[in-house]
Amino acid sequence: MAKVDEPAYADDIGRRLEANSNLVANYRTRLLDAGLxxxxxxxxxxxxxxxxxxxxRTRPPARH
Incomplete structure (x- = not known):
């Protein structure tokens, strides 16, 4: 999300992370609930x- 200057589509985030839609939906819910x-x-x-x-945007990318 930080790489773009506008609101991001959840499916685009999933594609960039090579994550399935269930994983993206779970993290989306958790981040919404946390208020982030x-x-x-x-x-x-x-x-x-x-x-x-x-x-x-100023932080180095996280390692997996």
Missing amino acids: IEPAGHGRVAFAIPGLHEYL
């Missing part, structure tokens, strides 16, 4: 915390 992301239109999500998007 918010709905931003049909199938789209955006960061809910001001400055989080910019902060994450």
